[in-house]
Amino acid sequence: MSRWQIARLVAAKDLRIERRSRVVTNQVLPFAGVTMVMFAFALDASNVLERVAPGLVWLATLFSLLLLVQRSFAVETDDGALDALRVAGVDPVAIYWGKSLALAVELAALEAVLLAAAVFLYGADVPLGGVVLLVATLLAATSGLACVGTLYGGLTAGFSGRETLLPLLVLPVVAPVLIGATRAVESALGTDGVALSEGWPWLGLLSVFAVSFGVVGALAFGPLIDEAA
Amino acid sequence: MSEPDPTQPVVELREAVAVLGGFPVLAGADIRVERGEILLLQGPNGAGKTSLLRVCAGLLPLERGTGSVFGLDLASDRQSIRPRVGLLGHHNGLYRDLTVAQNVQFWGSTVGATDAEIDAAMTRLGVRDRLADVPVAKLSAGQKRRSALACLVARRAELWLLDEPHAGLDAAARDELDATLREATSVGATVMVASHELERAGALADRIVEVVGGQVRT
Numbered sequence: 422m423s424r425w426q427i428a429r430l431v432a433a434k435d436l437r438i439e440r441r442s443r444v445v446t447n448q449v450l451p452f453a454g455v456t457m458v459m460f461a462f463a464l465d466a467s468n469v470l471e472r473v474a475p476g477l478v479w480l481a482t483l484f485s486l487l488l489l490v491q492r493s494f495a496v497e498t499d500d501g502a503l504d505a506l507r508v509a510g511v512d513p514v515a516i517y518w519g520k521s522l523a524l525a526v527e528l529a530a531l532e533a534v535l536l537a538a539a540v541f542l543y544g545a546d547v548p549l550g551g552v553v554l555l556v557a558t559l560l561a562a563t564s565g566l567a568c569v570g571t572l573y574g575g576l577t578a579g580f581s582g583r584e585t586l587l588p589l590l591v592l593p594v595v596a597p598v599l600i601g602a603t604r605a606v607e608s609a610l611g612t613d614g615v616a617l618s619e620g621w622p623w624l625g626l627l628s629v630f631a632v633s634f635g636v637v638g639a640l641a642f643g644p645l646i647d648e649a650a
Numbered sequence: 651m652s653e654p655d656p657t658q659p660v661v662e663l664r665e666a667v668a669v670l671g672g673f674p675v676l677a678g679a680d681i682r683v684e685r686g687e688i689l690l691l692q693g694p695n696g697a698g699k700t701s702l703l704r705v706c707a708g709l710l711p712l713e714r715g716t717g718s719v720f721g722l723d724l725a726s727d728r729q730s731i732r733p734r735v736g737l738l739g740h741h742n743g744l745y746r747d748l749t750v751a752q753n754v755q756f757w758g759s760t761v762g763a764t765d766a767e768i769d770a771a772m773t774r775l776g777v778r779d780r781l782a783d784v785p786v787a788k789l790s791a792g793q794k795r796r797s798a799l800a801c802l803v804a805r806r807a808e809l810w811l812l813d814e815p816h817a818g819l820d821a822a823a824r825d826e827l828d829a830t831l832r833e834a835t836s837v838g839a840t841v842m843v844a845s846h847e848l849e850r851a852g853a854l855a856d857r858i859v860e861v862v863g864g865q866v867r868t
Contacts, residue, residue, distance in 0.1 A: 422762045434745070434756050441785070442747040500786075501741025508707045509805055510732030511760050 424515045431511075431519025436526060438496055445527050449488050453531060456481040457538045472613055474543040475606035478535045479599050482566070485531055486595075487588050490570040493524055494578045503578055503646060513643030517571055521638070525567035532559055551609030554620045558609065561624060562602040565631035569595055572638040576645045601626040658721030660685050660809055660840040661706050663866075665715035668705050675701035677864035678715065683842060686835050690855035691844040691866075698864040699844035700739065703811040706842065707737040719809065733761060736807030738815060742798035744786045750797045751782040758804030768804050775800035775830060792823025799830055810834065810841045816850055828854045 422430075439445050460477045464470050470477075497503035506516060536559075539545045547555065573591045577583040601623040607613070608620025661683040668676040675698050683689050691699045704710040706719055708728035717724035719731045744753050751772065758768040772778035775796045786794060795815065802810060810831070816824050831841050831854060844861075845851035852858055860867040 422760065427760065430756065430759050434748070434752075437752065438745055438747045496745060496747065499746060501739060501743045502745060504709070504739070504741070505737070505743030505757075505801075506760075508709060508732055508735060508737045509757070509760055509807075510729055 424512050424518075427512055427515035428518035428522065431516055432522040432526075435493060435496070435520060435523035439523075439527060444492050445489065445531070449485050449492070449527075450531060450534060452488060453481045453485045453535055454538060456484055457535060457542055461542050470543040471545055474539045474545040475610060475612060476599075476603040477543070478532070478539050478606070479562070479602050481535055482528065482532055483592065483595060483599060486528065486566050486570050487591060489524055489527055489531075490574040490591070491584060491587060493520055493571070494574040494583075498578050507646060513646060514639045516646075517575070517639050517642035520574075521564075521567045521571040521635070524570055525563050528563045528567055529559065532563060545610055545612075547609075548611055551611065551617055551620075554605060554617060554624065555609035557624055558602055558605040558620070558627060561627035561631050562598050562605075565598050565627055565634055566595060568631060568634035568638045569598075572634065572642060572645070575642050578646065597630055598627060601630070658718065659683060660687075661717075661719050661842070663702075663705070663715065663717040666705060666712050666717050667714040668701055668710050669713050670701060670710065674713075675710075675864055676705060676712075679861075679864060679866045681859065681866045683840060685840055686838060688831060688835055688841045688843065688854060688856045690848075690851050690858045691842060691861050692846065692848050692851070692858055693861035694846060697861045699846075699861045700813050701864070702861060702866070703737060703739075703813055703842060703844055706809070707735050707811055708732050709737070733805075734807065735809045735811065736802035736805070737811045737813075738795075738798055738802070739813040740817075742786075742794045743801065744794060744798055746787040747785060749783050749785055750777050750789070750793075750800070753786060753797060754800050754804045757801035761805045763804050763806065767806075771800045771804035774803060774833070776826070790823075791818040792820065792826065795819065795823065795827060796830070799827075799834075803834070808839055810839055811844075812841065813844045814846075815843060816845065816847060824850065 461470060464473060569591060573587060577586050580586055605620040605623040607615045608617050659682045663679055663681045666676050666679040667674060679702060691702060693699055701710060705712060708724060708731050712724060720734060722731050754772050755768055772782060777797050777800050781793060815827055819827060835841055843851055
């Protein structure tokens with residue numbers, strides 16, 4: 422089995438578990454939705470909401486990411502499957518890529534719903550010219566978040582108190598994604614008259630972040646889960 | 651990567667010392683396990699039985715001494731050893747939201763097992779007909795153990811390291827497990843069982859060694 426085949430196997434397994442357990446659809450999605458509504462209550466004035474909508478979408482995404490990562494590794498540690506994967510000598514790079522891929526798919530579905538909620542709740546507008554930048558931003562930011570989430574999920578998987586440790590470790594690291602993705606989406610939506618061209622450098626930052634963590638995570642994941650066990 | 655040597659014992663440790671959290675859990679252990687053998691590691695809690703199994707699985711490195719599994723060096727060839735070893739500890743390594751068949755399929759697929767091999771593994775452990783489509787979360791303790799062993803068979807593990815395998819099983823499930831282990835050794839597997847239930851596990855074993863204070867007494 423090639424590394425890519427194992428990665429697909431791991432991703433398919435994670436997505437199958439989600440399809441059966443429906444944790445994302447029954448718990449994470451409602452949580453993200455409630456977060457969006459609470460933001461709407463807190464920032465009642467419609468002109469404020471429209472201006473800050475991109476940032477709120479990404480904040481809700483980050484909070485949801487923490488739940489998704491914890492769930493992704495809870496299924497591995499509940500009955501010792503992560504240990505079993507290590508004993509079986511399954512390539513840790515393939516495990517990392519597979520789990521990142523499954524997490525990215527779940528995040529992308531969540532972001533699509535959150536963006537739709539932003540359009541509905543906050544009155545955000547999506548001009549046709551910004552669609553390419555918007556989609557590219559979603560892809561790059563989602564990849565970066567999935568890679569960071571999987572790396573730190575693996576690191577904390579063997580620790581007691583991982584539920585509180587994970588946010589402490591992940592949130593500072595993904596701050597560049599929050600900033601970059603918010604600015605890029607502001608440009609794509611033309612929020613506050615921000616020009617479309619201003620969004621592309623932010624997309625560049627998100628892409629560099631995603632590639633960096635994709636590489637670093639793949640190299641570090643094996644030793645990290647070995648140490649954490 | 652070194653090739654396994656078929657003339658070597660399956661497991662051989664000499665003066666093995668392993669440390670966990672700053673404490674020595676193996677203190678100069680010597681052991682030799684031959685192919686097709688069922689070896690019982692007997693001893694009180696905290697004696698080092700589980701650590702010995704984890705060393706053999708390549709999960710716990712040796713601080714001193716030497717060790718080999720299938721003739722491969724535990725220090726330098728852990729990645730070659732691991733795919734041939736199956737460790738069943740207090741957990742079963744199953745995904746509770748997946749069915750038995752999906753679990754066995756997943757673990758078999760990690761080594762490229764064919765559908766026929768996966769089917770045969772499930773048949774051999776008696777989980778193919780009634781349990782295949784049952785989610786693991788709904789299984790009894792004994793059924794989970796059998797499903798976990800089916801996963802070991804599907805991924806072609808040759809050395810089975812079982813930590814207190816009879817724990818939590820009723821009498822019928824224990825008999826089934828013993829029969830499964832005997833059958834596994836008859837087709838070439840080697841089994842190391844850690845247990846403090848001498849009476850129960852002793853009847854199953856070909857040989858019994860005592861683990862005390864991180865050392866092995868034959």
